[in-house]
Amino acid sequence: DAMVIQNPRYQVTQFGKPVTLSCSQTLNHNVMYWYQQKSSQAPKLLFHYYDKDFNNEADTPDNFQSRRPNTSFCFLDIRSPGLGDAAMYLCATSRDREADEQYFGPGTRLTVT
Amino acid sequence: GQNIDQPTEMTATEGAIVQINCTYQTSGFNGLFWYQQHAGEAPTFLSYNVLDGLEEKGRFSSFLSRSKGYSYLLLKELQMKDSASYLCAVLDSNYQLIWGAGTKLIIKP
Numbered sequence: 236d237a238m239v240i241q242n243p244r245y246q247v248t249q250f251g252k253p254v255t256l257s258c259s260q261t262l263n264h265n266v267m268y269w270y271q272q273k274s275s276q277a278p279k280l281l282f283h284y285y286d287k288d289f290n291n292e293a294d295t296p297d298n299f300q301s302r303r304p305n306t307s308f309c310f311l312d313i314r315s316p317g318l319g320d321a322a323m324y325l326c327a328t329s330r331d332r333e334a335d336e337q338y339f340g341p342g343t344r345l346t347v348t
Numbered sequence: 349g350q351n352i353d354q355p356t357e358m359t360a361t362e363g364a365i366v367q368i369n370c371t372y373q374t375s376g377f378n379g380l381f382w383y384q385q386h387a388g389e390a391p392t393f394l395s396y397n398v399l400d401g402l403e404e405k406g407r408f409s410s411f412l413s414r415s416k417g418y419s420y421l422l423l424k425e426l427q428m429k430d431s432a433s434y435l436c437a438v439l440d441s442n443y444q445l446i447w448g449a450g451t452k453l454i455i456k457p
Contacts, residue, residue, distance in 0.1 A: 277352075277435065277447035278391070325390055332443050334379050334398065339390035 258326030352448035376441020
């Protein structure tokens with residue numbers, strides 16, 4: 236009965252080699268979020284989709300891109316990963332943007348070698 | 349700027365009570381969330397407060413004072429499985445969630 240699924244759970248990529256992380260949801264929620272979280276830090280919002288409306292955070296590097304081809308799926312593309320991009324990447328959903336709890340996937344831990 | 353402050357780490361004893369404080373300064377307020385995050389796992393929702401006062405949910409309670417920009421999470425009858433980080437997050441006037449860095453709670457037998 237998994238609700239927010241992320242694949243893979245662990246991803247190793249080489250410096251500069253593009254990588255794609257995926258997220259899917261069975262909740263039919265309107266909003267999907269991508270967060271980056273480094274050890275002992277707060278989750279950092281990269282972008283979110285309200286339905287098909289894409290919202291990029293001002294300080295999200297251009298190196299990070301996202302796609303949401305349909306309600307259920309969302310992808311995070313890192314075009315040229317650097318060592319500083321090693322982190323846990325969390326996908327979350329909420330029914331609506333206002334005051335709704337967010338449901339998180341298990342995360343993908345990205346290692347850059 | 350927007351800011352959420354929580355203690356970095358706290359230690360408590362199994363069976364005891366612990367209070368984790370959170371103070372915030374944000375542009376507007378549309379509610380405060382508490383999430384629990386076990387090491388290496390995703391955050392899970394614990395509570396949501398938008399009005400002043402105490403919300404009780406089993407062993408966990410959350411309190412909010414909007415005038416003071418202050419909240420706390422109270423955990424009773426602590427169990428070893430409560431060892432985790434507890435994240436405070438505020439929904440600002442733009443409905444953007446501002447996250448604290450979390451409080452790592454260590455439970456000792």
